[in-house]
Amino acid sequence: MPRYYFDTSALIKRARQEPESSALRQFVKTTAEAGQVLFTSAVATVEVERALRSIASRAGLSSYPLAAASRAALSGLSLVPLSEQLLQMVKWIGPDHLRSLDAIHLASAMIYNADRLVTYDQRLSEAANMLGLTLVAPS
Numbered sequence: 464m465p466r467y468y469f470d471t472s473a474l475i476k477r478a479r480q481e482p483e484s485s486a487l488r489q490f491v492k493t494t495a496e497a498g499q500v501l502f503t504s505a506v507a508t509v510e511v512e513r514a515l516r517s518i519a520s521r522a523g524l525s526s527y528p529l530a531a532a533s534r535a536a537l538s539g540l541s542l543v544p545l546s547e548q549l550l551q552m553v554k555w556i557g558p559d560h561l562r563s564l565d566a567i568h569l570a571s572a573m574i575y576n577a578d579r580l581v582t583y584d585q586r587l588s589e590a591a592n593m594l595g596l597t598l599v600a601p602s
Contacts (some may be wrong), residue, residue, distance in 0.1 A: 465567045466500040468577035470568040471510045471541060472584040474503065478515060478536035483583065486523065486601040490581075495539050502541040504571040510564060543571040557590035565590065572596060 476484045477491065495501060499558045507535070519527035543549070545567070552570040561569070565587040572580050573594065580596045582588055588598050 464499060465579050466495075466496060466502070466577045466599070467574035467581055468568070468575070468586055468596075469501065469503045470509075470580065470582040470584060471507055472539070472587070473512060473581045473600075474507055474511050475514055475518075476534040476583070477538075478511065478520065478532040482505075483600070483602045486579075490599070490601040491539065500541070501539060502543055502575060503537070504569050505542045505544050505568055506564065508533070508537065508542070519587045544577050546574075549574050557593070561586065561590050562571070569594070 464496065473487060475481070476487045477501070491501065512529055515529055515532050515536075519525075519529070549570050551576060553566045556566050556570045556573065565584065568582075568587060569580075569590055572591070573596075578597060579599050580587075580591045581599045582591070583599075583600050588600075591598060
């Protein structure tokens with residue numbers, strides 16, 4: 464049974480309307496109903512909320528429902544803890560230009576045996592592809 468890891472670029476599309484949001488929401492619903500494993504890193508709880516705060520601030524929205532949007536982004540997904548083993552892997556995983564948070568996502572996917580990475584991030588996609596992960600980006 465496939466194991467799906469979600470990075471923040473995908474999670475944000477669950478919290479707000481973007482061009483791929485409807486397809487992604489349907490994909491999550493279908494895979495969850497099929498009993499597939501869906502997960503992300505615990506770091507996503509911070510990264511999602513900070514990204515949503517930034518989006519709301521740029522749009523001039525002072526009363527954006529951050530907590531509700533963050534819950535929507537993460538609903539139905541298990542959280543991978545930031546273990547010592549994971550943090551050690553983050554130091555060396557992927558190409559040198561991979562950003563730190565993307566390296567955390569990639570290491571989390573690898574340590575917890577994801578075989579599919581749901582992402583819309585090009586840099587992370589390239590790194591994941593090098594490690595043999597199947598990329599998923601419903602659109």
